[in-house]
Amino acid sequence: MRVxxxxxxxxxxMVLTAEVDDAGLDAxxxxxxxxxxxxxxFVDGAPSAVADGFGYELSVARDDGSVARARFGQGAAPPGAGALVAWVLDGPHARRRMGR
Structure with a gap:
Protein backbone atom coordinates (compact mmCIF):
# COMPACT_ATOMS: atom_id res chain seq x y z
CA MET A 1 0.00 0.00 0.00
CA ARG A 2 1.24 3.48 -0.85
CA VAL A 3 -0.18 6.61 0.80
CA MET A 14 4.30 25.89 -1.92
CA VAL A 15 3.37 22.30 -2.71
CA LEU A 16 4.57 19.56 -0.38
CA THR A 17 4.22 15.95 -1.48
CA ALA A 18 4.84 13.19 1.05
CA GLU A 19 4.62 9.50 0.29
CA VAL A 20 4.82 6.40 2.47
CA ASP A 21 5.00 2.84 1.13
CA ASP A 22 4.20 0.17 3.69
CA ALA A 23 6.73 -2.16 2.02
CA GLY A 24 9.52 -0.08 3.58
CA LEU A 25 8.06 -0.03 7.09
CA ASP A 26 8.69 -2.27 10.04
CA ALA A 27 5.72 -4.34 11.25
CA PHE A 42 -12.54 9.06 1.63
CA VAL A 43 -14.73 11.87 0.32
CA ASP A 44 -13.98 14.38 -2.38
CA GLY A 45 -14.53 17.81 -0.87
CA ALA A 46 -13.77 21.35 -1.86
CA PRO A 47 -10.36 22.99 -1.75
CA SER A 48 -9.57 25.27 1.16
CA ALA A 49 -11.93 28.21 1.59
CA VAL A 50 -9.64 29.70 4.23
CA ALA A 51 -7.59 32.65 3.00
CA ASP A 52 -3.99 31.46 2.65
CA GLY A 53 -5.11 28.05 3.92
CA PHE A 54 -3.90 24.67 2.78
CA GLY A 55 -5.65 22.28 0.45
CA TYR A 56 -5.01 18.56 0.75
CA GLU A 57 -5.16 15.65 -1.66
CA LEU A 58 -4.89 12.24 -0.06
CA SER A 59 -4.62 9.01 -2.03
CA VAL A 60 -4.16 5.41 -0.99
CA ALA A 61 -3.06 2.89 -3.61
CA ARG A 62 -3.62 -0.62 -2.32
CA ASP A 63 -1.74 -3.70 -3.42
CA ASP A 64 -4.87 -5.01 -5.20
CA GLY A 65 -4.76 -1.99 -7.56
CA SER A 66 -7.64 -0.08 -5.98
CA VAL A 67 -7.17 3.61 -5.20
CA ALA A 68 -9.08 5.70 -2.66
CA ARG A 69 -8.89 9.49 -2.80
CA ALA A 70 -9.99 12.45 -0.72
CA ARG A 71 -9.64 16.19 -1.33
CA PHE A 72 -10.39 18.74 1.36
CA GLY A 73 -9.48 22.14 2.66
CA GLN A 74 -7.80 23.15 5.87
CA GLY A 75 -10.09 22.52 8.81
CA ALA A 76 -12.49 20.38 6.74
CA ALA A 77 -10.89 16.93 6.85
CA PRO A 78 -13.29 14.00 6.66
CA PRO A 79 -13.30 11.63 9.66
CA GLY A 80 -9.93 9.96 10.11
CA ALA A 81 -8.21 11.91 7.33
CA GLY A 82 -6.59 14.45 9.63
CA ALA A 83 -4.81 11.78 11.65
CA LEU A 84 -3.63 9.96 8.51
CA VAL A 85 -2.38 13.18 6.89
CA ALA A 86 -0.53 14.19 10.06
CA TRP A 87 1.08 10.73 10.34
CA VAL A 88 2.33 10.91 6.76
CA LEU A 89 3.39 14.58 6.73
CA ASP A 90 4.93 14.77 10.20
CA GLY A 91 6.23 11.24 10.72
CA PRO A 92 9.71 9.91 10.01
CA HIS A 93 8.66 7.44 7.30
CA ALA A 94 7.74 9.65 4.33
CA ARG A 95 9.71 10.70 1.31
CA ARG A 96 9.05 14.42 0.83
CA ARG A 97 9.31 16.76 -2.16
CA MET A 98 8.75 20.52 -2.23
CA GLY A 99 7.78 22.57 -5.28
CA ARG A 100 5.52 25.25 -6.66
Whole structure:
Protein backbone atom coordinates (compact mmCIF):
# COMPACT_ATOMS: atom_id res chain seq x y z
CA MET A 1 0.00 0.00 0.00
CA ARG A 2 1.24 3.48 -0.85
CA VAL A 3 -0.18 6.61 0.80
CA UNK A 4 0.42 9.99 -0.82
CA UNK A 5 -0.43 13.40 0.64
CA UNK A 6 -0.17 16.59 -1.40
CA UNK A 7 -0.50 19.82 0.59
CA UNK A 8 -0.75 23.01 -1.45
CA UNK A 9 -1.52 26.64 -0.85
CA UNK A 10 -0.69 28.57 2.25
CA UNK A 11 0.90 32.01 2.29
CA UNK A 12 3.88 30.94 0.15
CA UNK A 13 1.87 28.79 -2.26
CA MET A 14 4.30 25.89 -1.92
CA VAL A 15 3.37 22.30 -2.71
CA LEU A 16 4.57 19.56 -0.38
CA THR A 17 4.22 15.95 -1.48
CA ALA A 18 4.84 13.19 1.05
CA GLU A 19 4.62 9.50 0.29
CA VAL A 20 4.82 6.40 2.47
CA ASP A 21 5.00 2.84 1.13
CA ASP A 22 4.20 0.17 3.69
CA ALA A 23 6.73 -2.16 2.02
CA GLY A 24 9.52 -0.08 3.58
CA LEU A 25 8.06 -0.03 7.09
CA ASP A 26 8.69 -2.27 10.04
CA ALA A 27 5.72 -4.34 11.25
CA UNK A 28 4.51 -1.92 14.00
CA UNK A 29 4.64 1.12 11.68
CA UNK A 30 2.90 -0.80 8.87
CA UNK A 31 0.15 -1.87 11.27
CA UNK A 32 -0.28 1.70 12.49
CA UNK A 33 -0.52 2.98 8.91
CA UNK A 34 -3.06 0.29 8.00
CA UNK A 35 -5.17 1.22 11.04
CA UNK A 36 -5.14 4.90 10.09
CA UNK A 37 -6.11 4.12 6.50
CA UNK A 38 -8.93 1.81 7.65
CA UNK A 39 -10.29 4.56 9.94
CA UNK A 40 -10.30 7.18 7.18
CA UNK A 41 -13.40 8.20 5.22
CA PHE A 42 -12.54 9.06 1.63
CA VAL A 43 -14.73 11.87 0.32
CA ASP A 44 -13.98 14.38 -2.38
CA GLY A 45 -14.53 17.81 -0.87
CA ALA A 46 -13.77 21.35 -1.86
CA PRO A 47 -10.36 22.99 -1.75
CA SER A 48 -9.57 25.27 1.16
CA ALA A 49 -11.93 28.21 1.59
CA VAL A 50 -9.64 29.70 4.23
CA ALA A 51 -7.59 32.65 3.00
CA ASP A 52 -3.99 31.46 2.65
CA GLY A 53 -5.11 28.05 3.92
CA PHE A 54 -3.90 24.67 2.78
CA GLY A 55 -5.65 22.28 0.45
CA TYR A 56 -5.01 18.56 0.75
CA GLU A 57 -5.16 15.65 -1.66
CA LEU A 58 -4.89 12.24 -0.06
CA SER A 59 -4.62 9.01 -2.03
CA VAL A 60 -4.16 5.41 -0.99
CA ALA A 61 -3.06 2.89 -3.61
CA ARG A 62 -3.62 -0.62 -2.32
CA ASP A 63 -1.74 -3.70 -3.42
CA ASP A 64 -4.87 -5.01 -5.20
CA GLY A 65 -4.76 -1.99 -7.56
CA SER A 66 -7.64 -0.08 -5.98
CA VAL A 67 -7.17 3.61 -5.20
CA ALA A 68 -9.08 5.70 -2.66
CA ARG A 69 -8.89 9.49 -2.80
CA ALA A 70 -9.99 12.45 -0.72
CA ARG A 71 -9.64 16.19 -1.33
CA PHE A 72 -10.39 18.74 1.36
CA GLY A 73 -9.48 22.14 2.66
CA GLN A 74 -7.80 23.15 5.87
CA GLY A 75 -10.09 22.52 8.81
CA ALA A 76 -12.49 20.38 6.74
CA ALA A 77 -10.89 16.93 6.85
CA PRO A 78 -13.29 14.00 6.66
CA PRO A 79 -13.30 11.63 9.66
CA GLY A 80 -9.93 9.96 10.11
CA ALA A 81 -8.21 11.91 7.33
CA GLY A 82 -6.59 14.45 9.63
CA ALA A 83 -4.81 11.78 11.65
CA LEU A 84 -3.63 9.96 8.51
CA VAL A 85 -2.38 13.18 6.89
CA ALA A 86 -0.53 14.19 10.06
CA TRP A 87 1.08 10.73 10.34
CA VAL A 88 2.33 10.91 6.76
CA LEU A 89 3.39 14.58 6.73
CA ASP A 90 4.93 14.77 10.20
CA GLY A 91 6.23 11.24 10.72
CA PRO A 92 9.71 9.91 10.01
CA HIS A 93 8.66 7.44 7.30
CA ALA A 94 7.74 9.65 4.33
CA ARG A 95 9.71 10.70 1.31
CA ARG A 96 9.05 14.42 0.83
CA ARG A 97 9.31 16.76 -2.16
CA MET A 98 8.75 20.52 -2.23
CA GLY A 99 7.78 22.57 -5.28
CA ARG A 100 5.52 25.25 -6.66
Missing amino acids: TVVRSGGVAG PAAAELTGLVDACE
